Amino acid sequence: MSRKTSEELTQAIDRALHGGRAVSDAADTEAGKDLMALVPIAQSLRLDGVEHLPEHRREQGRQRLLAAISQAGSAPKPHFTWPGWLRPTAAGSLAALLSGAAVVYAAQDAPPESVLYPVHQVTEQVAQVTQQVTESLLLPPAATPTTAATPTTSASLPSPSSRNAVPTPLQTTLPRPAESASATGLSGESRGRDSEGGDKSERDEGFGRDQSRLSTPTAGTTATSRQRDREGDQGEGRSSSSSEPAGTGPSDGRFGGDSNGRGGDDGRRGGAAGSPSAAGSAGRSSQSTVNGPRLSVTAQATITATPAAIPASGATPAATATSGSGRDSGGRNDSLRRDDDGQHGR
Amino acid sequence: MAVATRQSEKELIEAAQQGDAGAFGSIYDLFADRVYRHILYRIGSPSDAEDLMQQTFMKAWQAIGRYRISEVPLIAWLLTIAHNSVVSYFRGKRDSVPLNIEMSPPDGAGEPYDALERRYDQAIVRRAVAALPAEQQMVVSMHFLEELDYTDIARALGKTENNIRVIAHRGLKRMRAAMEGRA
Structure with a gap:
């Protein structure tokens, strides 16, 4: 039975009930037969025979009702009603939210040729940004490196192809030892040793070792406390390893410092400035400006690999400027290996 | 006359919505008989119909704040509440449907x-x-x-x-x- 038939029939029934068109007029049709059968039933639905509420009973009922109302005590409170326009808006928003969530969910494993792949890409980008923002917000303010001590890594890091080239960019962008020292909280000792420069690797070595043991990276030097923890742990070991070859020249020292960046940087500027924490600060600072801990690991690995490549090419003047480079090879390899290990570990 | 009644009905409703029990008593006077007969037709027992009518008006008082004059006639709203009361009544008395009440003859019965x-x-x-x-x-x-x-x-x-x-x-x-x- 269609809705239209129901509508027509109920209208016809109403007309018949209220003295309109005679039912028999439509008796020859299917609907008319239906109508003929239903109108008498509708006509029989009457309250005519139902008794009325006696007046005294109604009055009693009224008294009882008012008594119950006064017993209940509280007057009816006007209820908040949603404005008419708000319901469809809220329903639409909810529907859009749910459908959006469904699309994002469906796009999770979308292959590149899929229609949903752009959604997948956008989702990943948003997730990355969200993660970065979350991490930066979760960091304690003290652990956030200052810009003064944070060179831009992307500009300063040598690309793999230019590893054997003169590490000038690195030198220009990494914080100067003084900055580094101030950032680390290492004081004049390391700075003084910086100024001494030179090849006093033994002394630097010892200093580096000592520093690596004694000093813990300060909050001001590190990008994150997590990094600090990881690198501080690694730094100690690396300082000892790098102290064997003992980076010597300034440039080498810088690399040595970076390679040992997490502690073994006794070779920086004659090793002195390469106190583990100072070197660590340089390395870490450069990481911190990039994009947080994860990217910084990559940066460190890149820097670490640089000295190892130097003996192979053997020609980069700045990188191999000092005799320490030759001596470094063992230590560098060692440190490189450890860095690799460390990277894998992460 | 009908307009005046509707106007007074509207005023009564508004007063009841403000917590005026007397106004709600007047609403009861207006619609009690109709609600009672409707319920009586459905269940057949006068005493139960009276109880259900009381329940209906009590529920209506509790919910009068939600009633919107512009949307539904008050009697339709009251009968909806009465219907729910009747459904609950039959749910409680699943096995007995007393529809054997004596019907009084309709007016003008021949x-x-x-x-x-x-x-x-x-x-x-x-x-x-x-x-x-x-x-x-x-x-x-x-x-x-x-x-x-x-x-x-x-x-x-x-x-x-x-x-x-x-x-x-x-x-x-x-x-x-x-x-x-x-x-």
Whole structure:
């Protein structure tokens, strides 16, 4: 039975009930037969025979009702009603939210040729940004490196192809030892040793070792406390390893410092400035400006690999400027290996 | 006259919504008999009908703040509450459907035979109504007994008018089948 038939029939029934068109007029049709059968039933639905509420009973009922109302005590409170326009808006928003969530969910494993792949890409980008923002917000303010001590890594890091080239960019962008020292909280000792420069690797070595043991990276030097923890742990070991070859020249020292960046940087500027924490600060600072801990690991690995490549090419003047480079090879390899290990570990 | 009544009804409702119990008492006076007869038709027991009527008005008082004058006539709203009370009543008395009440003859009833015939018919009809699903019961009784518009019933029940018409049509067909089966 269609809705239209129901509508027509109920209208016809109403007309018949209220003295309109005679039912028999439509008796020859299917609907008319239906109508003929239903109108008498509708006509029989009457309250005519139902008794009325006696007046005294109604009055009693009224008294009882008012008594119950006064017993209940509280007057009816006007209820908040949603404005008419708000319901469809809220329903639409909810529907859009749910459908959006469904699309994002469906796009999770979308292959590149899929229609949903752009959604997948956008989702990943948003997730990355969200993660970065979350991490930066979760960091304690003290652990956030200052810009003064944070060179831009992307500009300063040598690309793999230019590893054997003169590490000038690195030198220009990494914080100067003084900055580094101030950032680390290492004081004049390391700075003084910086100024001494030179090849006093033994002394630097010892200093580096000592520093690596004694000093813990300060909050001001590190990008994150997590990094600090990881690198501080690694730094100690690396300082000892790098102290064997003992980076010597300034440039080498810088690399040595970076390679040992997490502690073994006794070779920086004659090793002195390469106190583990100072070197660590340089390395870490450069990481911190990039994009947080994860990217910084990559940066460190890149820097670490640089000295190892130097003996192979053997020609980069700045990188191999000092005799320490030759001596470094063992230590560098060692440190490189450890860095690799460390990277894998992460 | 009707406009004046409607105006006074509106004022009573507004006063009741502000917590005026006296105004609600006046609303009770206006609609008690109609609600009572509707319930009595559905359940057949005068005393139970009176109790259910009291329940209906008490629930209406508690919910009067939610009632919107512009949307539904008050009687339709009250009968909706009454219907729910009746449904609950039958749910509590699943096995007994007392529809054996003596019907008083309708006004202007003619011959004794006609009155008897009508009473007999009414008993069958009421049983057929009671056998309907709750929604069809509601629509059939509100439209054919109370003579409320399909539009008002639709608003009171939150459905479309066409939907209400379909429900009414199905209700009548079902009643017909039940009555023919009995006959």
